[in-house]
Amino acid sequence: MKIIGVHDGHNASACLLLDGKIAHAVQEERLSRIKNDDHFPVAAIKEILDQTGLEVGDIDYIALSSYHLAYQRTREDLSRHLRQANSLGTAIRRLAKKSPANTIYRFKRKKARIREVKALGFPEDKIVFVEHHTAHAAAAYYGSCFGDEKVLVLTNDGAGDDLCATVSIGCNGRIKRLVEIHEANSLGLIYATVTFLMEMMPNEHEHKIMELAPYASREAAEKSYQAFRSLLRFNRRNAMIFERSGGLPYAHFTFSRIKNAVQFHRFDEVASGLQRWTEEILVDWVGNCIEATGVRKLALSGGIFTNVKANKAISELPEVEELFIFPSCGDETNAIGAAFWVYAQNCLNNVSPMDIPPPGPIYWGREYSDYEVERSLLSQRHKGYLCIACENIEDEVAELLARGEVVARFKGRMEFGARALGNRSILADASRPQVIRVINQMIKNPDFWMPFACAILKEREQDYIVNPKGILSPYTTISYDSTEKVGDIVAGVHPYDLTVTPQIVEREWNPDYYDLMKRFENLTGRGGIVNTSFNLHGHPIVASPEDALDVFERSGLEYLALGNFLISKKPIELRRAGEEVLEHRDRIRSLIEESRDPVHTLGVGDENLDVPEALDSIAKSTSSSKSSTTATTTMKRS
Secondary structure, three states: OEEEEEEOOOOOEEEEEEOOEEEEEEEHHHHHOOOOOOOOOHHHHHHHHHHHOOOHHHOOEEEEEOOOOOOOOOHHHHHHHHHOOOOHHHHHHHHHOOOHHHHHHHHHHHHHHHHHHHHOOOOHHHEEEEOHHHHHHHHHHHHOOOOOOOEEEEEEEEEEOOEEEEEEEEEOOEEEEEEEEEHHHOHHHHHHHHHHHOOOOOOOOHHHHHHHHHHOOOOOOHHHHHHHHOOEEEOOOOOOOEEEOOOOOOHHHOHHHHHHHHOOOOHHHHHHHHHHHHHHHHHHHHHHHHHHHOOOEEEEEOHHHHOHHHHHHHHOOOOOOEEEEOOOOOHHHHHHHHHHHHHHHHHHHOOOOOOOOOOOOOOOOOOOOHHHHHHHHHOOOOOOOEEEEOOOHHHHHHHHHHOOOOEEEEOOOOOOOOOOOOOEEEEEEOOOOHHHHHHHHHHHOOOOOOOOEEEEEHHHHHHHEOOOOOOOOOOOOOOEEEOOOHHHHHHHOOOOOOEEOEEEEOOOOOHHHHHHHHHHHHHHOOOEEEEEEOOOOOOOOOOOHHHHHHHHHHOOOOEEEEOOEEEEOOOOOOOOOOOOEEOHHHHHHHHHHHOOOHHHHOOOOOOOOOHHHHHHOOOHHHHHHHOOOOEEEEOOOO
16 A cells, blocks of 8 residues: 655655555655745655656555644744734634634635645545644554554644644554643643744744753742743643643733743743743653553654653653654654554554554655766866765765764765754764864854754663663654763763763664764774754755755865765875876766767767766666776866
8 A cells, every 4th residue: 555644734744655664755845945844745745756666646545634734834924923922813813713714714725735736646535634633643653663552642742733732542553532632722832932932933943942941050940930830730630631720821822921921031041941841741741641541651742742851851750661752753744644544544444454663764765876976076066175986985984083073974865854863964073072163163053052962873872871761762852861971972962961862873774874883983982973964054954965065065064975975175085095086077988988878978079068968868877886986086166
């Protein structure tokens, strides 16, 4: 069965599910280069079909996440919505949601989404709509590795299909919802409101508030904490339900109340008070749900659970036996959850085996061949950089890291989600605290308090993180306390509380990346490196070789490992000397002459031969097998 899952809201995405297994998934922002793109993911769907060789007629279902999604809105629209939360117009719109006009509006919006699908050639009878929090729950439950055991499935986010949270039990392939919480009581919307109040971008910069929180002492943040503590409470009749306190307005309209409560508090104290309160609410909620259901294995999804410090607090609850958090569990993963749900329902209805494997390595995006990489390199011939084709690029990168250099890495299939996991990453020696400043000056320019993540070899996990329950952490979804060996990875921990949010790397999941880290360990004795996303600040992670070269050009990065090519802005000493320097046109001619097809030899003597067009005329099978030899190319200035 072939299912395309679609999320066409904030951070739009699409995925392909083949007989229960995720074959391809990509966010629209990676292709459009628009951060958190919320348009219908046309480019993502087209890439999936292109990369898998499937046609529209091959697809059995289109699973659309959410019954209702608002029309696309810009950052400015969202900021204006929060700023005017208590205006008369907003109050009228709130009342309109309870009127027949809302039903008409949603019907028209649904029809517009159907038209988007049909415009791609899919028939309407293949479209299945999946409720927002059902998609979150399906991602969490079917993505977990708990098998036929009972699983407590919790979803929590800002809002979706009028809800902000649900409590369900998953067992034997079925999900039974026990509790749903209306969006009027949304913890996520309150967190987003404070993010906006702190003059950051809501639905994007909440992680900055989380990372700022440790800088204020508990005592200093007490007054901010008390201000937030009055906002939500637990229902007296059902402790699995949290709700806004008496007199508190609808969660969308708390801006003025919060502003008045904390406007004279220091910014780090506000962040600390908010984060402490958030962790407290979530820990109590999880505890209440476990007590009510007796189920101690948890599967979580929804934007709230991108808060890695709250996840740490949940994981440390004594009553939590096992914990799975779907990787990058914001709305972008609802494309996957929707596809899971449609597949599972078909299996249940047809009484057929439900074979949905755990996500495993989430490198679900496109991979570029050496041929495609070299084509991109040759199109940049005027830049004047040194370019070396390496027999073992991983060894070369490890050598550079051991020398203290910072290297951007682009290789293999692109990882899905908000976090870079080595294939679209900037890497550095985590034992050198100065690399934080170096990377920030080169490319990141983030707020001063933001830490970098750390990639750690699986066999060195116990050396660096405190994880007594053995909770798996391959996706940077949970923070942990660091050990006394924190000096080995000091640049990859939070500089104030020394927590680490690791990517635990196993060879079976990413052999090239693992081998790079293993070589680095052999050189230095250290089993961890800094791993931060390969992007300009405020822009999506790079997706193509052209993106990588553009960011390399526009930043202070000095080394780029692009496929099996090493590119440098300054002289470089390799472990092995390359062959002679080749001019671009000579390189192109040699590739053409290697082709057995006589058509491809035409125009070899043409001095006006266009480099990209010439490469396009070469059979990929020929050039890809020849382009990985050890050679050096100088990108000369025109």
